[in-house]
Amino acid sequence: MTERIKTIDEFAKHVDYSLLESLNCDPQATQDGNDHNPRQVFSGHYVPVTPTPLTSPKYIAHSETLFAELGLDDSLATSKAFTQLFSGDMSAVPAPMKPFGWATGYALSIYGTEYTQQCPFRTGNGYGDGRAISIVEAVLNGKRWEMQLKGAGRTPYCRGADGRAVLRSSVREFLVQEHMHALGIPTSRSLSLFMSESDSVDRPWYREGSHSYEPEVMVENITAISTRVAPSFLRVGQIELFARRARCDEHEHARDELKAIVMHLIEREYAKEIDTTAPLEEQVIRLAELFRDRLTNLVSQWVRVGYCQGNFNSDNCAAGGFTLDYGPFGFCEFFEADYQPWTGGGRHFSFLNQPIAAQKNFDMFCRSLMTLLEENSAQLSQLNAINDGFSGVMERAMESMWATKLGLASYDHDLLIKLLQLMLRTGVDYNMFFRELSSIPEDMASLTKSFYYPPKAEVMTEWEAWLQSWRERIEKDAEAQGNQTNAIATIAENMQQANPKFTWREWLIVPAYKAAEKGDFTQIHELQNILTAPYDEQSEEVENKYYQLRPLEFFSAGGVAHYSCSS
Numbered sequence: 202m203t204e205r206i207k208t209i210d211e212f213a214k215h216v217d218y219s220l221l222e223s224l225n226c227d228p229q230a231t232q233d234g235n236d237h238n239p240r241q242v243f244s245g246h247y248v249p250v251t252p253t254p255l256t257s258p259k260y261i262a263h264s265e266t267l268f269a270e271l272g273l274d275d276s277l278a279t280s281k282a283f284t285q286l287f288s289g290d291m292s293a294v295p296a297p298m299k300p301f302g303w304a305t306g307y308a309l310s311i312y313g314t315e316y317t318q319q320c321p322f323r324t325g326n327g328y329g330d331g332r333a334i335s336i337v338e339a340v341l342n343g344k345r346w347e348m349q350l351k352g353a354g355r356t357p358y359c360r361g362a363d364g365r366a367v368l369r370s371s372v373r374e375f376l377v378q379e380h381m382h383a384l385g386i387p388t389s390r391s392l393s394l395f396m397s398e399s400d401s402v403d404r405p406w407y408r409e410g411s412h413s414y415e416p417e418v419m420v421e422n423i424t425a426i427s428t429r430v431a432p433s434f435l436r437v438g439q440i441e442l443f444a445r446r447a448r449c450d451e452h453e454h455a456r457d458e459l460k461a462i463v464m465h466l467i468e469r470e471y472a473k474e475i476d477t478t479a480p481l482e483e484q485v486i487r488l489a490e491l492f493r494d495r496l497t498n499l500v501s502q503w504v505r506v507g508y509c510q511g512n513f514n515s516d517n518c519a520a521g522g523f524t525l526d527y528g529p530f531g532f533c534e535f536f537e538a539d540y541q542p543w544t545g546g547g548r549h550f551s552f553l554n555q556p557i558a559a560q561k562n563f564d565m566f567c568r569s570l571m572t573l574l575e576e577n578s579a580q581l582s583q584l585n586a587i588n589d590g591f592s593g594v595m596e597r598a599m600e601s602m603w604a605t606k607l608g609l610a611s612y613d614h615d616l617l618i619k620l621l622q623l624m625l626r627t628g629v630d631y632n633m634f635f636r637e638l639s640s641i642p643e644d645m646a647s648l649t650k651s652f653y654y655p656p657k658a659e660v661m662t663e664w665e666a667w668l669q670s671w672r673e674r675i676e677k678d679a680e681a682q683g684n685q686t687n688a689i690a691t692i693a694e695n696m697q698q699a700n701p702k703f704t705w706r707e708w709l710i711v712p713a714y715k716a717a718e719k720g721d722f723t724q725i726h727e728l729q730n731i732l733t734a735p736y737d738e739q740s741e742e743v744e745n746k747y748y749q750l751r752p753l754e755f756f757s758a759g760g761v762a763h764y765s766c767s768s
């Protein structure tokens with residue numbers, strides 16, 4: 202085994218800017234990255250920006266799993282040079298690293314409608330990474346990664362805001378990215394988390410114990426910087442930005458810039474599957490097909506674990522097909538089809554509407570690619586067909602996910618619909634129910650553990666009937682495989698790999714970030730351990746604390762059941 206990287210000097214040897222440099226830098230940018238006021242960026246793919254360091258940075262946590270994958274030694278995380286760099290101070294980085302990072306512009310579509318009014322100039326030229334700054338690209342253990350600080354201060358896209366992320370949202374994003382990875386769901390990853398011991402910013406939030414829907418007060422919050430890592434941070438919105446410009450010939454390089462960003466996306470996210478020597482049009486068609494596969498699979502996996510992204514705009518939809526931007530997300534505990542933790546999110550981004558929200562983003566993606574194919578009608582119709590096929594592919598992904606979740610060899614529509622209706626009528630904890638079902642119980646006794654209140658006798662009779670018909674299907678599937686007892690045990694094992702035991706429960710996260718505000722990180726570390734082994738049976742102590750229904754007092758509690766501000 203090769204030695205793990207122990208210093209930033211060694212780390213710097215793995216840095217590689219070549220792909221970034223194949224893109225266009227904003228011609229109006231300063232060359233030193235001192236570019237922190239809102240302004241319009243008319244062209245180019247990125248803007249050099251220096252992060253604004255946290256004052257008195259304090260180490261909170263790093264991901265041991267990701268460190269191992271990247272070949273980084275755990276001791277590096279608490280070293281002085283690492284702390285300095287990943288809390289936003291690039292002034293002392295060793296060559297060939299540059300003392301500045303970069304931010305990128307992107308466009309915004311909400312549920313399939315293009316917007317520019319969120320940009321302070323109303324043109325879309327001032328919208329993009331307002332507080333996310335990539336600081337490096339590196340090839341580690343044979344794989345290329347981009348590292349991005351979130352909350353590292355203002356960029357030209359900051360829209361007049363402070364460029365900061367508060368400790369609460371940073372802890373949430375840091376923990377959940379590794380949780381999602383452990384759940385087997387494609388995601389940006391967490392490298393490290395630092396907080397400031399002195400800086401704070403104000404954010405609207407809830408009073409202690411509040412049941413208000415909207416926040417009532419401005420609260421002073423400690424700032425933090427989390428570093429996330431992904432093959433790229435390219436978003437659907439980014440492709441859209443360049444397509445919008447190309448479509449109306451906004452400047453002489455607009456078409457070339459669109460072409461370059463699409464080629465860049467292929468290189469960064471699809472290089473293994475797409476032959477980059479093929480004609481561009483062919484690559485574009487393949488790209489659409491592959492992204493459709495990834496996106497439909499992603500969203501079906503979200504539903505598998507009860508995840509709701511909350512704000513699935515095109516600018517929060519990674520073009521590499523993984524989960525990105527954990528702001529107003531939540532995990533469904535009490536099952537509701539339209540579960541939505543973000544007060545600004547609306548039903549269109551709610552839990553079981555996510556397949557449609559994804560389709561809207563995919564449509565924007567295809568519309569952007571069309572701009573590249575305008576002269577080629579055969580390929581345009583191919584792209585249209587791929588776009589039109591989205592709902593079918595999505596449906597199959599969902600059906601296959603539900604079949605796996607229910608331990609069935611094939612999807613059974615009637616069985617699923619009946620189950621969902623019963624769950625809705627009863628008031629069931631989504632993940633606990635499916636986990637209990639994974640033991641393939643003979644009767645309802647263990648399943649009622651996941652019920653928030655006892656159902657009426659007639660509903661209970663329906664439950665029993667459902668359980669029997671489900672078990673009959675399982676037994677039939679098992680019979681088809683020969684030895685029935687062994688086959689049932691295997692089905693149960695597979696179900697336990699599809700239905701996690703320990704998932705995100707917001708009311709158990711809140712105390713962890715509150716303790717962190719007081720300098721106590723033990724709960725964050727404990728959660729790191731628990732949430733990165735979500736399918737395992739853990740100790741009795743962990744079970745008693747974390748495998749629990751949401752207590753009544755947290756229903757409709759501001760900042761727990763819902764939140765208005767994610768930043």
Ligand SMILES: Nc1ncnc2c1ncn2[C@@H]1O[C@H](COP(=O)(O)OP(=O)(O)OP(=O)(O)O)[C@@H](O)[C@H]1O
Nearest residue numbers: 329330331332333359362363364365526527528768
């Ligand atoms: N405090 C802030 N300062 C500057 N820009 C901000 C701030 N908060 C959000 N933004 C910007 O507002 C836009 C919408 O915010 P949104 O909550 O979707 O993203 P985010 O959580 O900041 O970032 P990301 O999508 O990179 O995870 C983004 O372009 C984001 O960069």
Ligand SMILES: [Mg+2]
Nearest residue numbers: 516517526528
């Ligand atoms: Mg965002």
